[in-house]
Amino acid sequence: xxxSWVNYAERIGADLHLELSGPGGRRAALIRSLREAVRGGxxxxxxxxxxxxxxxxxxxxxxxxxADAYAELVAEGWLTARQGSGTRVAERAEPLRHTARVPRKAxxxxxxxxxxxxxxxxxxxxxxxxxxxxxxxxxxxQAPNEVFGPGDPAGRVELREALTEYLARARGVRTExxxxxxxxxxxxxxxxxxxxxxxxxxxxxxxxxxxxxxxxGFHRELLAAAGVRTVxxxxxxxxxxxxxxxxxxxxxxxxxxxxxxxxxxxxxxxAAVVDWARARGGVIVEDDYDGEFRYDRKPVGAVQxxxxxxxxxxxxxxxxxxxxxxxxxxVLPERYVDDVLAAKGEREAWASVLDQLSLADFISRxxxxxxxxxxxxxxxxxxxxxxxxxxxxxxxxxxxxVAAGLHAVLRLPPGTERSTVKAAT
Amino acid sequence: xxxSWVNYAERIGADLHLELSGPGGRRAALIRSLREAVRGGxxxxxxxxxxxxxxxxxxxxxxxxxADAYAELVAEGWLTARQGSGTRVAERAEPLRHTARVPRKAxxxxxxxxxxxxxxxxxxxxxxxxxxxxxxxxxxxQAPNEVFGPGDPAGRVELREALTEYLARARGVRTExxxxxxxxxxxxxxxxxxxxxxxxxxxxxxxxxxxxxxxxGFHRELLAAAGVRTVxxxxxxxxxxxxxxxxxxxxxxxxxxxxxxxxxxxxxxxAAVVDWARARGGVIVEDDYDGEFRYDRKPVGAVQxxxxxxxxxxxxxxxxxxxxxxxxxxVLPERYVDDVLAAKGEREAWASVLDQLSLADFISRxxxxxxxxxxxxxxxxxxxxxxxxxxxxxxxxxxxxVAAGLHAVLRLPPGTERSTVKAAT
Numbered sequence: 040x041x042x043s044w045v046n047y048a049e050r051i052g053a054d055l056h057l058e059l060s061g062p063g064g065r066r067a068a069l070i071r072s073l074r075e076a077v078r079g080g081x082x083x084x085x086x087x088x089x090x091x092x093x094x095x096x097x098x099x100x101x102x103x104x105x106a107d108a109y110a111e112l113v114a115e116g117w118l119t120a121r122q123g124s125g126t127r128v129a130e131r132a133e134p135l136r137h138t139a140r141v142p143r144k145a146x147x148x149x150x151x152x153x154x155x156x157x158x159x160x161x162x163x164x165x166x167x168x169x170x171x172x173x174x175x176x177x178x179x180x181q182a183p184n185e186v187f188g189p190g191d192p193a194g195r196v197e198l199r200e201a202l203t204e205y206l207a208r209a210r211g212v213r214t215e216x217x218x219x220x221x222x223x224x225x226x227x228x229x230x231x232x233x234x235x236x237x238x239x240x241x242x243x244x245x246x247x248x249x250x251x252x253x254x255x256g257f258h259r260e261l262l263a264a265a266g267v268r269t270v271x272x273x274x275x276x277x278x279x280x281x282x283x284x285x286x287x288x289x290x291x292x293x294x295x296x297x298x299x300x301x302x303x304x305x306x307x308x309x310a311a312v313v314d315w316a317r318a319r320g321g322v323i324v325e326d327d328y329d330g331e332f333r334y335d336r337k338p339v340g341a342v343q344x345x346x347x348x349x350x351x352x353x354x355x356x357x358x359x360x361x362x363x364x365x366x367x368x369x370v371l372p373e374r375y376v377d378d379v380l381a382a383k384g385e386r387e388a389w390a391s392v393l394d395q396l397s398l399a400d401f402i403s404r405x406x407x408x409x410x411x412x413x414x415x416x417x418x419x420x421x422x423x424x425x426x427x428x429x430x431x432x433x434x435x436x437x438x439x440x441v442a443a444g445l446h447a448v449l450r451l452p453p454g455t456e457r458s459t460v461k462a463a464t
Numbered sequence: 465x466x467x468s469w470v471n472y473a474e475r476i477g478a479d480l481h482l483e484l485s486g487p488g489g490r491r492a493a494l495i496r497s498l499r500e501a502v503r504g505g506x507x508x509x510x511x512x513x514x515x516x517x518x519x520x521x522x523x524x525x526x527x528x529x530x531a532d533a534y535a536e537l538v539a540e541g542w543l544t545a546r547q548g549s550g551t552r553v554a555e556r557a558e559p560l561r562h563t564a565r566v567p568r569k570a571x572x573x574x575x576x577x578x579x580x581x582x583x584x585x586x587x588x589x590x591x592x593x594x595x596x597x598x599x600x601x602x603x604x605x606q607a608p609n610e611v612f613g614p615g616d617p618a619g620r621v622e623l624r625e626a627l628t629e630y631l632a633r634a635r636g637v638r639t640e641x642x643x644x645x646x647x648x649x650x651x652x653x654x655x656x657x658x659x660x661x662x663x664x665x666x667x668x669x670x671x672x673x674x675x676x677x678x679x680x681g682f683h684r685e686l687l688a689a690a691g692v693r694t695v696x697x698x699x700x701x702x703x704x705x706x707x708x709x710x711x712x713x714x715x716x717x718x719x720x721x722x723x724x725x726x727x728x729x730x731x732x733x734x735a736a737v738v739d740w741a742r743a744r745g746g747v748i749v750e751d752d753y754d755g756e757f758r759y760d761r762k763p764v765g766a767v768q769x770x771x772x773x774x775x776x777x778x779x780x781x782x783x784x785x786x787x788x789x790x791x792x793x794x795v796l797p798e799r800y801v802d803d804v805l806a807a808k809g810e811r812e813a814w815a816s817v818l819d820q821l822s823l824a825d826f827i828s829r830x831x832x833x834x835x836x837x838x839x840x841x842x843x844x845x846x847x848x849x850x851x852x853x854x855x856x857x858x859x860x861x862x863x864x865x866v867a868a869g870l871h872a873v874l875r876l877p878p879g880t881e882r883s884t885v886k887a888a889t
Binding site: 054058080081160179184188208209210223226227257331361362363384386391 | 483615628636682769
């Protein structure tokens, strides 16, 4: 009887944590405990309380004891009972006391500027919801049970296989599933390679690391926090000046689309940087952050294809799909695979395994290709509209770096920067 | 004309990266380039090539040039053309050369032992696929566009609100959404609190940190890698011996269900550790790794409820739902919120935003409660079967720590350990 009560309650109930103690019977203790939970704000106004049977079974008291306690608190005004909607905490009950704390700044997108021109942010209105949901459903329904247990830190093999084929076909990357490690994105990859904030050991690679002049500030900060010394590599119209590389142990490049100037790395320099790596025993970290988005017909494959043993190729879905899907990949020279896996941990502690399976399905079925190509058209026409608008309204502004990617470089005439920024804000 | 070609190709095509160079016309260059891509293994056997129009548009060559090149390579046996399935890389074409590299060890679950008795691993066959998919669908369909842009490092407010209500109701946690930070799980939380592997700064808290004797090895390793000195806190039948706390700055506890011995922290010691924290200005890190799974009726609420300004409460879905969903939460004293957010980064770089919205829906609709209660029943009956089997077949083995959680402690008679381990493997 009691057992069947429990089972019934288990099936229907919601959890409510209460401790029955102090003077008086269990009914009095329960009333005291519930009243305190509401007064203290632990149970927020509107919170639905569990059914009598459920709570009675949990606390090991008679069902009537719970019914009486609820009735008493309804009478006191702490709870309200409405036919059908069960017993709830009264709306006018005191909520959790509010702190003086100033609310944190809203998330970036929530500020809602009239025109959001921040670089590298994909069109959030174009996420392929239907196709992604279809892949997620298939992935979830077809997943073997072991998917829901501890995960392989390398990432799901289904995704590593899909990426091997896709990256070879679309980006000229030469690899195999065993040399790919899934991560949460480029920042995670940098942490795995160069150690975590705090400096010293932990990373797979050692500094000093050459980075392209300008480049992304947050990468430099992340590396600095990891205690990695960075050496700026100057740029010219052909991209990073490889001939300036010296005793550095590694170089971080954006060969497909230099950030921020926007040009591809000159073919001669692509060869030169591989020669440097071979001669010096150095390694190239290739940040392929938006390699899919080229608007002319000049293909720019991955430098990785030139020498898979000298290049660590890093990509993610943050630009191609959305930063809301926290997935990226590292294509590694064989000698780094085990160290990167060791840095990542015994089990998958980062990338959602269900999202990994979903992306594998999304790529294998061609949905990723279709989305990338659709977005390439959209971004190209955006680029054209921007160029046309600038030509019409600001012919004195030079536009560069628009053959690819999600940003453009505008050279303002001398002395107009401050007024331009002012007008934009 | 050409433009419309492009648009058509963009819509239908798949990406294929090729570079046309070298002697001869474009047709010869294309054939050379394709043959090399197949021979070099960059295009795997079975890979489907893009339609003529698509590739022609991408490369800026005539459609017939592509058709001729495909035909030539089909004749050479590199490609195969079948009605309906388009042109593919021939199956017998040479695959990517295999390396001598020994394949890495398979993921933990894939080893497939007859009985998987590793502690703390939820029943992978019980993942609520249908209910989770329903929540994921609703989350994806109802998500405002900004969800697909850069995310708030605190995590989605929808999830923090759902957790505020759930943790208050089910675990006795007193907090508000502004004091919750979403992360990828407990290991991520430890890294955010104590700094990343590499030691030195980066963390929000400083050592020395008292940890329960025994405890989880990988936590100690993670802390050691972060340069945090840990001091073991002895245990007895009432749990961690709080009176042994001294000059430590923080203590890591599992009050609801001590790992591994399995008992709850004695009520007097719960009060004592809060007194210690107040007196010493110390902080308690409460690891509520499986607090939902208690099989008797004695409730054990969170220590956090005793003093929200002295306790950092950390939980995750790894035990309650699955480690495949990489989501956890930190309930923080007000003074730590901004530092933890700073340690996490400018934007959400870790937890999948879609999974966050899905979990928010899953909790708000009561699916999480229902799943936890269903699993509690299942684990309880498992626990009972285990106890019965041991009583029947190994009456000399003492079983403890089975009032809660996903593991039991068996005390083997002296001198039988080695033979038992041997028999189990």
